[in-house]
Amino acid sequence: MKSGRWITETGSSTYLSEAVAIWLRDLRGEFRTRYAVNSILMFAVTTLIAVSFSIGSFRIGDDEQPFLYAVLLWIILVFSALSGLSRSFVKEEEAGTMDVLKLSARPQAVFLGKLFFNLTLLGALELIIVPSFILLMNYEIKLPGLFTAMVVSGGIGLGGGTTIVAAMIAQASARGALFSVLSFPLLLPLMITAIKGCEKSAVGTNNPGWPEVRIAVAYSIVMIVMSLFLFPLIWEESMQ
Amino acid sequence: MYSLKVSYLCKHYSQTLLFKDISFELHPGEVLAITGWNGSGKSTLLRIIAGLVRPTTGKVEMFFKGESIPKESRRRFVGMVAPAFSLYEELTALENLEFFCKVRGIAYDRKSCLAMMERTGLSENAHKLCRNYSSGMKQRLKLAQALLHSPPLLLLDEPGCNLDSKGMKIVENIIAAQRQLGMTVIASNEKREVDYGDRVINLSE
Amino acid sequence: MIAKVLLTIWMTAIIVAAFLYADAAVGFPGETSRILFFHVPQAWVATLSFLLSMIASCIYLARRRVTADNLALSAAELGLLFCLLATASGSIFAKAAWGSFWNWDPRQTSIVILLMIYGAYFALRSAVGDPEKRRVFAAVYSILAFVTVPFLVFVVPRITASLHPEDTMNPAKPGMDPKTLKVFLGSLLAYTGLFIWILRLRLRLLNLEGMQEPEFLVTEKMDLEGEE
Numbered sequence: 001m002k003s004g005r006w007i008t009e010t011g012s013s014t015y016l017s018e019a020v021a022i023w024l025r026d027l028r029g030e031f032r033t034r035y036a037v038n039s040i041l042m043f044a045v046t047t048l049i050a051v052s053f054s055i056g057s058f059r060i061g062d063d064e065q066p067f068l069y070a071v072l073l074w075i076i077l078v079f080s081a082l083s084g085l086s087r088s089f090v091k092e093e094e095a096g097t098m099d100v101l102k103l104s105a106r107p108q109a110v111f112l113g114k115l116f117f118n119l120t121l122l123g124a125l126e127l128i129i130v131p132s133f134i135l136l137m138n139y140e141i142k143l144p145g146l147f148t149a150m151v152v153s154g155g156i157g158l159g160g161g162t163t164i165v166a167a168m169i170a171q172a173s174a175r176g177a178l179f180s181v182l183s184f185p186l187l188l189p190l191m192i193t194a195i196k197g198c199e200k201s202a203v204g205t206n207n208p209g210w211p212e213v214r215i216a217v218a219y220s221i222v223m224i225v226m227s228l229f230l231f232p233l234i235w236e237e238s239m240q
Numbered sequence: 241m242y243s244l245k246v247s248y249l250c251k252h253y254s255q256t257l258l259f260k261d262i263s264f265e266l267h268p269g270e271v272l273a274i275t276g277w278n279g280s281g282k283s284t285l286l287r288i289i290a291g292l293v294r295p296t297t298g299k300v301e302m303f304f305k306g307e308s309i310p311k312e313s314r315r316r317f318v319g320m321v322a323p324a325f326s327l328y329e330e331l332t333a334l335e336n337l338e339f340f341c342k343v344r345g346i347a348y349d350r351k352s353c354l355a356m357m358e359r360t361g362l363s364e365n366a367h368k369l370c371r372n373y374s375s376g377m378k379q380r381l382k383l384a385q386a387l388l389h390s391p392p393l394l395l396l397d398e399p400g401c402n403l404d405s406k407g408m409k410i411v412e413n414i415i416a417a418q419r420q421l422g423m424t425v426i427a428s429n430e431k432r433e434v435d436y437g438d439r440v441i442n443l444s445e
Numbered sequence: 446m447i448a449k450v451l452l453t454i455w456m457t458a459i460i461v462a463a464f465l466y467a468d469a470a471v472g473f474p475g476e477t478s479r480i481l482f483f484h485v486p487q488a489w490v491a492t493l494s495f496l497l498s499m500i501a502s503c504i505y506l507a508r509r510r511v512t513a514d515n516l517a518l519s520a521a522e523l524g525l526l527f528c529l530l531a532t533a534s535g536s537i538f539a540k541a542a543w544g545s546f547w548n549w550d551p552r553q554t555s556i557v558i559l560l561m562i563y564g565a566y567f568a569l570r571s572a573v574g575d576p577e578k579r580r581v582f583a584a585v586y587s588i589l590a591f592v593t594v595p596f597l598v599f600v601v602p603r604i605t606a607s608l609h610p611e612d613t614m615n616p617a618k619p620g621m622d623p624k625t626l627k628v629f630l631g632s633l634l635a636y637t638g639l640f641i642w643i644l645r646l647r648l649r650l651l652n653l654e655g656m657q658e659p660e661f662l663v664t665e666k667m668d669l670e671g672e673e
Binding site: 017021097106236 | 315327329
Binding site: 165169171174181182185186189190193226227230233236 | 558561562569572573578585592
């Protein structure tokens with residue numbers, strides 16, 4: 001064994017492979033503790049039941065249904081996501097593993113790994129909540145393709161916009177509340193777009209090129225690229 | 241090949257001065273010991289050298305064949321053990337080492353990780369979750385983690401913390417081996433650990 | 446000192462002129478159009494400070510000078526203040542002209558989002574203990590918030606059509622009465638002057654506060670060392 005293996009062997013490793021290592025580790029840890037999944041899914045299921053129980057599937061008239069159901073669905077999705085997406089960073093800080101991670105991984109790899117993990121969580125959340133919402137509320141969707149594209153691109157935007165915020169609040173006090181306070185203004189344009197898109201898919205307005213989906217995709221790309229640039233600043237050395 | 245140069249380091253915490261004008265150079269094969277009363281800033285000094293904490297004034301530079309290594313990548317040339325560090329509790333010891341190999345971009349092979357665990361006396365417990373480890377075993381695993389990438393600079397903050405006499409012997413072996421590979425900085429108040437140093441800096445003086 | 450006196454006289458003259466010199470615009474109930482001389486400059490200053498705060502944040506991230514962060518902070522504080530003023534004056538107009546104080550007009554929606562961003566910005570600043578981190582995080586957040594603003598332009602007007610009187614009152618268009626235009630531009634100048642004056646006061650105060658902390662010395666020294 002000689003000194004400086006890092007220099008000689010780093011060629012085989014890329015940001016992506018390091019990010020994947022972080023992603024898989026988070027998944028493995030999550031699988032064993034169900035730390036984030038429990039809080040997000042329980043929050044989502046509880047809200048869904050509350051909404052479904054108090055409104056039911058007949059209270060809202062047919063004209064109002066497409067819009068109001070889209071609003072309810074996205075409120076459930078966004079606030080469930082806000083309840084748990086900060087967990088992966090907060091847990092690093094609470095468990096005292098943040099410093100070791102800072103010493104071993106490159107910041108961009110950390111960001112990407114955590115982003116992949118958050119997107120996985122969001123995928124699981126949408127996979128469970130969206131079909132149950134449609135069934136429970138008897139939500140009629142005329143354009144399933146547009147609806148699916150909207151839900152998926154909206155989910156990517158949710159993850160892309162909040163991961164860097166999670167890294168900031170993990171290093172601040174009053175974490176839980178702060179995450180929603182900081183994320184919500186950033187997510188608002190996305191949320192409005194997603195509601196509009198889901199409403200159109202339920203009504204059956206097929207605008208060529210699906211403008212809402214394109215806005216959500218553009219939003220995701222912009223937020224992820226900006227985060228990649230800004231994340232190293234958040235990950236750097238501290239005064240204390 | 242590698243060398244470390246620390247010049248005029250000074251650290252304040254709000255109004256209080258922790259230490260000032262710390263300067264030294266370190267070359268491969270050398271061991272530096274840092275002592276000082278509790279709260280004199282031993283751990284902080286090590287964290288500054290590692291690049292986790294920003295000094296108030298002064299700078300830390302690491303050179304490779306006379307060329308300065310950029311500050312952002314310095315962290316990855318460092319292996320560090322500190323009481324405040326933790327490894328992932330929900331993973332087994334071997335999974336922890338596997339993760340740090342991959343994240344550091346070292347080709348992972350099970351054999352070298354197992355060899356590392358052998359070296360720190362953990363091979364029987366390699367597949368146990370870290371949550372079930374005793375504090376001494378955790379310390380040994382942290383030592384293994386710090387050595388994974390054969391770092392040119394090894395920073396040991398109280399390496400003997402929670403260790404039994406066998407563990408102390410392991411630390412001694414690690415320091416002796418590091419003399420062949422690179423530089424070592426030990427922060428401790430234990431006489432035995434301070435004695436490993438070729439030079440001693442006392443922060444309380 | 447002279448600037449302060451001049452500003453006071455100018456501001457007074459504008460207020461008098463706004464009520465006595467300029468005529469009320471046609472097409473608006475009663476004297477409601479006079480809100481133009483106050484509401485629009487307030488909104489202008491709120492936008493200006495949002496932009497200034499973002500630019501100062503970028504400069505801070507590049508150069509790490511405490512003064513740049515102080516500028517970002519004081520611009521954000523003033524932005525919040527003028528944002529609240531514009532919201533209040535806008536609501537008064539909304540009540541008089543559209544019948545209710547609040548009706549989620551696109552302009553109102555965007556100003557609420559701006560208020561939420563400012564609120565979040567200050568919440569973040571107060572939650573980070575480490576002064577260096579506080580500045581970096583605040584700067585990063587304000588850049589992120591700024592990046593989302595263009596999306597609002599696409600998104601918000603699509604929700605409902607705006608009732609905001611833009612075409613009749615837009616000074617860039619030839620429809621505006623010359624007297625009104627004179628007072629309006631004067632008011633814009635007065636509000637910008639007011640903004641610069643308060644901003645400079647706030648900056649001086651922040652610099653004095655900073656001098657008490659050892660950090661101040663620290664950054665000065667660090668520049669000499671050339672660490673950054």
